[in-house]
Amino acid sequence: MSVAPVLSSEAVRAAALAAKFSLVGLAPAAPLDPAPLERWLAAGYAADMSWMARRQPERLDPAVVLPGARTVIALAIAYHRPAAERAAVARYARGRDYHYAHRDRMRALRKRLLALDPTLETYASVDTGVVMEKVWAERAGLGWIGKNGCLINPKLGSWLTLSVMFVDRAVDAYDAPHQRRCGDCALCLDACPTDAFAAPGVVDSRRCISYQSIENQGSVPTELRTSFAGRIFGCDVCQEVCPWNFRPIPEGDARFAPRPLSALSPAEVAALGPDEFDRLASGMALARARYDGLRRNALYAIGGARDRGARAVVERLLDDSAPVIKEAAAWAKARLGDL
Ligand code: B12
Ligand code: SF4
Ligand code: SF4
Structure with a gap:
């Protein structure tokens, strides 16, 4: 039996950065604990987003959507905007639709991965697909899920859009899951209008x-x-009050310009x-x-x-x-x- 080759984690990272992602992390494609999603759905917190309750086995296990999935590549594009910019539209939505930016760049990433190994299979997802993006981003070390429900990176804050690619290859080194760093802070919980x-x-x-x-x-x-x-x-209130978003953060990707x-x-x-x-x-x-x-x-x-x-x-x-x-x-x- 032939064994699938292992990819170099450095080569995968370089490919993602060359495809213009702001952040990349790698996690083993193990199934997720179903309990938090099940509790959230059972409590009615999904409102009428009935699509969140569909295809739960796929949402919780990469191998159901991509047979043989071994690695999750978690990706982010940063969208921090200057403080002086005023708009009634949340920051992530002021410019070009971020779904397009992720799709274009994941296509470019896939091409580069195929150059490393022409036989590999991938499954790519941004937002509306059956993937829990924040959970994978946390597992792949991109940041942590804050009390405000958003993924926070210590350098770029939570002004990030996420996407995920599953690959049916292992890599030679994985990232450690990010530790949660909210501590005793609860500013976002109190600020929610x-x-x-x-x-x-x-x-x-x-x-x-x-x-x-x-x-x-x-x-x-x-x-x-x-x-x-x-x-x-x-609405950006629970992000605007977060101290992790108050440090000097570089302006986000040009595609988010209003x-x-x-x-x-x-x-x-x-x-x-x-x-x-x-x-x-x-x-x-x-x-x-x-x-x-x-x-x-x-x-x-x-x-x-x-x-x-x-x-x-x-x-x-x-x-x-x-x-x-x-x-x-x-x-x-x-x-x-x-x-
Ligand atoms: C459904 C959805 C929504 C819903 C529900 C929000 C939510 N927090 O779940 C609504 C419409 C309200 C929404 C709003 C927003 N969203 Co939205 N949304 C999604 C979507 C499609 C699914 C999220 C999901 O699975 N929710 C279900 C719950 C169960 O999942 P979860 O929050 O990941 O659950 C984990 C945590 O709750 C955690 N947990 C459980 N207990 C505890 C306890 C503690 C202390 C902590 C820290 C965590 C924790 O464990 C759970 C699972 O393991 C994702 C895209 C995707 N496919 O992942 C985008 C996504 C999460 N949204 C995004 C964005 C940008 C937003 C908004 C900021 C947009 C805006 N400015 O208006 C707001 C933020 C609201 C908020 N405070 O979370 C980005 C987040 C980027 C980031 N930095 O995290 C995503 C990833 C889209 C993308 N591709 O970029 N969203
Ligand atoms: S502050 Fe706004 S985005 Fe955050 S949870 Fe409250 S209403 Fe939702
Ligand atoms: S405001 Fe405080 S509690 Fe909320 S996400 Fe930021 S650090 Fe965590």
Whole structure:
């Protein structure tokens, strides 16, 4: 029986860095403990992201998606933005859709790996695939899962997007899992505007503004809406307060440089026409919220901040053809009251 050759870990690392990843780490492809995911799902913390409950065997064991998987290559692209940059869009989504950057670079990495061994097989995943990316990143030494639920690297903070590649080859040296370094700090847990942490590191999506502003296409529960003030897509609060994000961190990858849509105010976003939205959102991760989702968020942001300057657009949208917009406009108008 022939034995598959072992890859040089240094060669794999060099290939990932040459493919323009900011961080790379290597972990053995052992199955994951199913308990944390099962508990999270059973508690209802996935809200209506029913896809999180599907294909659990695949999510928990690399060998189910890639027979013979031996190594997990954990990858990150950094997106730290200058402190002076103001936007109502979460930092990771201000520029070009990060999924494209990871896909392009994983393709380049795969090519380089095939040059090392033309017979190897890979499985690559970013975000929507059946892979628990933070857990692998922690195991591969990229950083630790903080109490804020995000992977934190001691040099780059948590301003990272992640992806993972499984390979059916062992490497000659693996990275040690990263130690958790939050200590006694609990700033993120206290700062969350909606009390979305069920426990340290465990997010109840139903209460999370990121979930509500991106994944929920319907109406957002009234008690959460005022927390949209200053936000129309995603939420960075539990990262903004983290001391690991306060040290001098180099500016992230150029593909995260903001696009014009992320510079608009909530009032300007609420006033967008559908064609204008399509043109501006094309190629951005925030297209996921869709036209009505983003306008709805903008109305909640206006109402949350009691933005009087936006009264005209709020009144215009009271007659919008989409029920979710009409209702959000009525809520925002009530918040503006006689101001
Ligand atoms: C579902 C999902 C969400 C959901 C749920 C969030 C969550 N924390 O699970 C929602 C929509 C709310 C969300 C929001 C965001 N997300 Co998201 N999301 C995902 C997705 C698709 C799956 C995550 C998952 O498996 N969740 C289920 C739970 C069970 O998994 P887990 O959190 O990894 O669970 C571990 C911890 O809870 C840990 N744990 C258990 N107990 C304890 C106790 C302590 C003390 C600690 C420290 C840990 C810990 O063990 C668990 C498993 O072993 C991943 C992509 C992917 N495929 O992995 C992106 C991902 C996690 N998201 C990402 C981002 C950027 C965000 C946002 C920052 C976006 C934004 N700015 O609005 C927010 C951050 C919210 C937050 N505080 O976590 C990045 C994270 C990058 C990073 N540095 O960590 C990912 C990896 C996408 C990517 N490819 O880059 N997300
Ligand atoms: S993203 Fe915002 S709402 Fe969600 S857990 Fe963090 S601070 Fe709370
Ligand atoms: S704010 Fe504190 S507790 Fe929260 S992730 Fe950062 S270091 Fe950990």
